[in-house]
Amino acid sequence: MPNPKALVVFDFDWSLVDEDSDCIVLEKLSKPLRMKMDKLQHSMEWIDMMAVLLKELHSAGITRSQIESALSSVPMHPSMVSCLHMAKHHNADIIIVSDANTIWIDHILTHYGVHHLVDKIITNHAEWDAGNCIAIDSNTHSQQNCNTIHSTTGEKMCNRNLCKGHELRQLLNLREYDNVVYVGDGVNDYCPSLQLRDTDVVCVRKGRTLEKLIIDNYSNVRAEIKFWNDADDVLEIFSNVFTRTRLKSEEKERNASTRMWYLAKGMVAENIPRILSLNRAAKPLEHL
Numbered sequence: 001m002p003n004p005k006a007l008v009v010f011d012f013d014w015s016l017v018d019e020d021s022d023c024i025v026l027e028k029l030s031k032p033l034r035m036k037m038d039k040l041q042h043s044m045e046w047i048d049m050m051a052v053l054l055k056e057l058h059s060a061g062i063t064r065s066q067i068e069s070a071l072s073s074v075p076m077h078p079s080m081v082s083c084l085h086m087a088k089h090h091n092a093d094i095i096i097v098s099d100a101n102t103i104w105i106d107h108i109l110t111h112y113g114v115h116h117l118v119d120k121i122i123t124n125h126a127e128w129d130a131g132n133c134i135a136i137d138s139n140t141h142s143q144q145n146c147n148t149i150h151s152t153t154g155e156k157m158c159n160r161n162l163c164k165g166h167e168l169r170q171l172l173n174l175r176e177y178d179n180v181v182y183v184g185d186g187v188n189d190y191c192p193s194l195q196l197r198d199t200d201v202v203c204v205r206k207g208r209t210l211e212k213l214i215i216d217n218y219s220n221v222r223a224e225i226k227f228w229n230d231a232d233d234v235l236e237i238f239s240n241v242f243t244r245t246r247l248k249s250e251e252k253e254r255n256a257s258t259r260m261w262y263l264a265k266g267m268v269a270e271n272i273p274r275i276l277s278l279n280r281a282a283k284p285l286e287h288l
């Protein structure tokens, strides 16, 4: 019997990779535009700002190959690569939900040889145009479906173009997952954290904005909360989660065959659950 179906959702920047890919590209290729980013980010939606800055980067004569080589320098921790392999080994669907763009994510996943492990990438669509300038299509209105309200401003928490909570709800509607593991660090990972169920796990990066939001709103989160510093911690969390899931699956399978055995012996069906719970009490799983 295959393992129960799990869904693993990764944020990209500062989660699956150990940097902000937008910042790295500008940092490496144009210090003035990197400084402009610091000014603009308080007055514009992030993706609109990036569309402007990437056009300016092109006007400044920065080439496609320079951008691609900057992308190749975005670090992905070897243990994060192992996390992807482990999740796939356990039959999980792996999905990235990010406010970066398709060019960035496709390039970096390919660079680290892990693109084939990812089932779906939900992000802003980007293309190289005929002149090798990047055109980003951020014309989505995912925020309309956001139901997470900022406690002080009273406004929706998510950006116009991406509500990760909405995207997660869509994924959970498409398929019945036994459990979800969500890995994130930023403000826009808070909304999806609230969508998780008590069978799910949210892996929250220490020292980043999501940590504070989760701590301040602890009672609103139904999922199990795990804090992490680096990818080694995430690998350990994944290992525990998938071991626990496998043991539960094996227990379910054992119970099904025991039930068949008792029925074959003529036991009344209503009495079987009590026998199974006595068996379970003898082999507790709580130490996991």
Ligand SMILES: [Mg+2]
Binding pocket: 011, 012, 013, 014, 015, 184, 185, 186
């Ligand atoms: Mg992030």
Ligand SMILES: [Zn+2]
Binding pocket: 145, 146, 147, 148, 157, 158, 162, 163, 164, 165, 166, 191, 192
């Ligand atoms: Zn939202």
